[in-house]
Amino acid sequence: xxxxxxxxxxxxxxxxxxxxxxxxxxxxxxxxxxxxxxxxxxxxxxxxxxxxxxxxxxxxxxxxxxxxxxxxxxxxxxxxxxxxxxxxxxxxxxxxxxxxxxxxxxxxxxxxxxxxxxxxxxxxxxxxxxxxxxxxxxxxxxxxxxxxxxxxxxxxxxxxxxxxxxxxxxxxxxxxxxxxxxxxxxxxxxxxxxxxxxxxxxxxxxxxxxxxxxxxxxxxxxxxxxxxxxxxxxxxxxxxxxxxxxxxxxxxxxxxxxxxxxxxxxxxxxxxxxxxxxxxxxxxxxxxx
Numbered sequence: 001x002x003x004x005x006x007x008x009x010x011x012x013x014x015x016x017x018x019x020x021x022x023x024x025x026x027x028x029x030x031x032x033x034x035x036x037x038x039x040x041x042x043x044x045x046x047x048x049x050x051x052x053x054x055x056x057x058x059x060x061x062x063x064x065x066x067x068x069x070x071x072x073x074x075x076x077x078x079x080x081x082x083x084x085x086x087x088x089x090x091x092x093x094x095x096x097x098x099x100x101x102x103x104x105x106x107x108x109x110x111x112x113x114x115x116x117x118x119x120x121x122x123x124x125x126x127x128x129x130x131x132x133x134x135x136x137x138x139x140x141x142x143x144x145x146x147x148x149x150x151x152x153x154x155x156x157x158x159x160x161x162x163x164x165x166x167x168x169x170x171x172x173x174x175x176x177x178x179x180x181x182x183x184x185x186x187x188x189x190x191x192x193x194x195x196x197x198x199x200x201x202x203x204x205x206x207x208x209x210x211x212x213x214x215x216x217x218x219x220x221x222x223x224x225x226x227x228x229x230x231x232x233x234x235x236x237x238x239x240x241x242x243x244x245x246x247x248x249x250x251x252x253x254x255x256x257x258x259x260x261x262x263x264x265x266x267x268x269x270x271x272x273x274x275x276x277x278x279x280x281x282x283x284x285x286x287x288x289x
Contacts, residue, residue, distance in 0.1 A: 071198020160203025
């Protein structure tokens with residue numbers, strides 16, 4: 001079991017920045033340092049080089065990375081990958097993802113009906129030439145005996161659904177995207193589970209319950225990252241809050257696709273256990289917001 005004293009999580013990219021001179025960028029990237037392991041979950045959108053800029057200001061050593069994890073294929077979580085790979089000193093690095101991460105992802109504008117490509121903005125061969133060694137698995141990937149990449153997260157709740165407007169382009173045309181590539185990182189500590197979400201397209205309650213089952217641990221210490229409750233309807237948001245109230249967790253830190261209105265509702269529901277997680281936040285344990 002990982003000692004919480006050896007665990008540090010730094011948010012490098014988020015929609016908002018928590019300190020002067022840091023860059024805000026639509027997307028998410030979090031650096032996990034656990035003992036000798038250094039793992040990056042997502043890379044942001046890469047449009048403004050926020051990942052490398054913020055890492056430099058925060059003195060986050062990306063050259064010590066041993067693994068990159070992609071939570072799903074969307075550009076705002078993968079667009080910084082090429083810049084990152086070209087900046088690293090090491091010649092090769094594992095990139096853990098689901099096999100469907102290479103699906104042709106699109107979003108559809110509700111008003112115009114226009115489809116816009118929203119997947120990984122690079123070819124696989126190009127990234128591999130720059131040192132990416134893709135390790136694709138639909139099942140869990142164990143980085144250590146206490147750190148797991150979830151793999152495909154089953155949808156077990158009746159109230160959580162994938163938001164409309166996301167599609168995969170196939171030979172048959174545009175089909176609704178069920179996001180089989182949606183995955184998270186689970187860390188087992190003596191304080192309980194620390195669960196890092198990318199966008200939680202398949203529902204954060206589904207993800208938490210999957211983490212508890214996979215890791216054999218009911219106690220949740222912290223849930224951190226994107227919840228995708230921003231696009232959710234009121235019913236899903238209310239039922240999510242109700243389910244969270246029944247769970248035994250210490251901290252809830254939300255980012256990115258949560259949206260400020262839903263973040264305010266979560267803050268009201270969970271009071272001192274809630275915090276907003278933006279670029280520049282460095283979490284050490286025991287945690288104090």
